Amino acid sequence: MNILLAEDDKKLGKLVKYVLEKKGNYHVDWVQNGEEALVYAKGSSYDLLVLDWMMPVMDGIEVCKSLRSSNYTQAILLLTAKDALQDKIHGLDAGADDYLTKPFEMEELLARLRSLGRRNFAPIQADAVTFGEFTLNRTSHQLLRNGEEILLSQREYQLLDLFLQNIGNVLTREVILDRVWGIGSDVSHKNVDVTVKMLRDKLEGIGVGQMIHSVRGVGYRFER
CATH class of the missing domain: 1.10.10.10 (Winged helix-like DNA-binding domain superfamily/Winged helix DNA-binding domain)
Incomplete structure (x- = not known):
């Protein structure tokens, strides 16, 4: 599956991309601000989006709202250090399908993506x-x-x-x-x-x- 990762922390972004490609066998495009995430999401076909909440230019919540307002249907996982219940509700109401708080274990991230992938299954491309x-x-x-x-x-x-x-x-x-x-x-x-x-x-x-x-x-x- 194709994943768009939007994460401005270069160390974390590099690690997540590596793990998803090596352990999850995903193809991952990695961007580092919300504006780029919006352009990539609208300009190409992704099975899943992994968005950091706090990003420069445009945050993950704004990206979610913008995509959902244009009838974007692919699954979105939100990453954030915010762990209050109201923050989780805010993220889900903005259009995220799931929510993972930092710091997190890579195995949990992979499990959540597998779950979203089953929920948002895209047919294998025709030969x-x-x-x-x-x-x-x-x-x-x-x-x-x-x-x-x-x-x-x-x-x-x-x-x-x-x-x-x-x-x-x-x-x-x-x-x-x-x-x-x-x-x-x-x-x-x-x-x-x-x-x-x-x-x-x-x-x-x-x-x-x-x-x-x-x-x-x-x-x-x-x-x-």
Whole structure:
């Protein structure tokens, strides 16, 4: 499953990301303020969100309220040092599905995420997805058009798969960078733009029209 972790404490964030990926076998994107959490949550597909309450720019409660007001349905776990009953009620009323107080044991965090995952189960992605006359085969990592392969680099394949998971949604360059190259990568937004251009040229070069649209100052949107 894909998890978005929003935690501004770098030491704790690094530890939680490591444990979730190594012990929980999750894919984890890690951001360090509430504004980034909101952008990532709205711009990509996550199965679970783990939000710290006290974050800079926008706190976890504000992020919860904003997401729920836009009909966001994925599970949200709130992390906080606040342990008063009224604080817990406030967090749950804001839209959190569960609440874990700091300090916490990693095994308890993993157990709570497993529970939320069962409650908020998302179907395993299909081995192949079809759009128009194209099929993206996730087992063989091939793009086929009427059975004939269109050669893609690994980055182009990952980018197209990401677009197909988010059809009609605007993906920021930051989201694309983290989901295709990985968080902490030393590549730049220019790498994103170049890879998008190469993928767009390959699709348009075989006469299918424009599918990848630029959103000025933000990122890209895929329409089939």
